[in-house]
Amino acid sequence: MTVIDNRQLLSGNHAVAWGVKLAHPDVAPVYPITPQTPILEKITEFHAKGEMTTELLTPESEHSAMAACISASLTGARVFTATSSQGLLLMHELLHYASGARSSIVMFNVNRTPASPWGFWPDQLDSLSQRDTGWIQLYSESPQESLDTVIQAFVIAESLQIPTMICHDAFYVSHSVEAVDIPPQSLVSDFLPAFKPEHRLDTSLGQSFGAPIDQLTWNRSRQEMAQTMAQVGDAVTTTGEDWGTLTGRSYGPLEHYRMEAAEVVIVTMGSMCGTVRDAVDAMRAQGQAVGLLKVRLFRPLPVEALRAALEGVPCAIVLDRNYSPGMGGILHQELKSALFGMNNPARVHGLLAGVGGVNVPPTKIQQLVADFKEAEPAVQSVWVE
């Protein structure tokens, strides 16, 4: 069933705020940062109008915002916050804390270049450099996907008790406007069950969190996280399919776009996917067998699904809108690691395309395919700007 009774022109950030309104968190600590701020302002506007009764906190830093998120979540509240770049990096200590404490926070991060030098441009290094903090990471390509993913993220985070971060690119998605279908409240309320964690800070239970532990207990806490992380891929699939049944828009850990008999598959994340779709359409129209493999779930990395998707594909070209100094593109590293040990694996090119928010138009992508599809891959990622 497809429900379209409220279609509005929304920016990516306002689409996120609509998703939050529909999910209705109990507590939302928020702190401004460009280009996330429109999320915060839309939420506070909903609140001021009485359309949300969420407990809003406006602390002095992203560090304190995340601290309040963790403790509120452990008290049994549904919790949301949003940030970007420096703010996410300031939270770094607490990102580890949030996952270790098995909190169920949903956070939206607008991908922006980290300083120095100062920049405000789309680049995924801020969140990708948090890949080891134990958060689920989902990357969205469009305002509609961002709204839909916020709601799905609450289901995933709260059912598995793993904090979940959703990312979209600065400006290309955050400030770009498109027609967005806003699902009815009743649909979301039915889809998203109430958050009632068994363990919580509650005077009737007397349970405590975070006390010092011995080595083996710490070790086991990570093994338990590993067991849960192993369930995330299926949860993302099921949640995305269930959402599709209700709205006509399905999602999964990966998306295959025109990958039938593809000789070249472009692997990327975020807004770059939209550009690649155009390039793929143009190349397919010219008779070239090129497809797109969109990575929506980056953490946990859907290793088996990536291997299956690229089985028999001769050439994969990774477009990284990020750069890890000394190693190259992060998705490039991750994909090579995922494919290691396959029989006849795809040749994997890692291209540093669009680092720092540099525009990568469809024609550029077509040129990159022409330049690299027959080439022997370099071990390291290659700068193409």
Added chain:
Amino acid sequence: MDMITYQDNEQFSSGHVACGGCVEALALRVILNTVGEDAVAVVPPSCTAVICGGYPFSSVKIPVFHTTLESGAASASGVKRALVSQGKDDTTVLCLAGDGGTYDIGLQALSSAAERNEDILYICFDNEGYMNTGGQKSSSTPLNAVTGSTPAGKTTRKKNMVEILAAHRIPMIATASPSDLNDMAAKVKKAKSLRGTKVIIILIPCLPGWGVADDAAVKTARLAVDSGVFPLFEVEDGVTYTMSNDSKNQPVDAYLKLQKRFRHLSPEDIEQIQADVDQEWERLQRRVCETEPA
């Protein structure tokens, strides 16, 4: 002040791991017993975090959330807001922090919580240094004190946290001492009855950190009060100052000489400290006078 007589009601268990003779455990017992069962505690790294117990034990009966060192007041705010969203407005949310977690790394979060007037009861166990890491200086360490990071004595003054908090105009700030448990219990009881941010700073003479004899912590705390080094008083709404001890009747030397951290002081140093304490005492008395009705 409405005085109450302190009574035990077993919110804090024996078998905790505080140093023998530690008055922080004594103060914790008074606070927890006064606040009672309907409370949640947030504890950043500190001696209190250790005293509350390592997993799977807990020496306190109420739920405890161990948070990060910068985050005491922010985490307490999160717990409180979550409880409010559940309709549990009356549950007391305690933050039990040390001076490092209050005067230094936690000040930013505390200032923000105070500015927002979050409904939390924030207790600072002030042992004037990072005693849980072996005794290094914090911004609460007094002038001249020897610590692990000031082996020749600290060259700057103790930060005046009460004045900083008073500038936030929160409902209540108080000082308290393990040498006067009834006063401490009365202040906790009053703070619990008020909505908004309440802060109580309790001076905790640290046996190893200050070089105080195992049986001398209460005596040292009493001399801190009686000498005027640590006056007991209360500030309401940032402007109304009320003394809990009206006079000082001991020289600072009596207080200083119980502590190895001050044993290098010359008679001139002690004279200077006495002059400083006298001046601060006068300043405090002027604040009290200013707030008395004309």
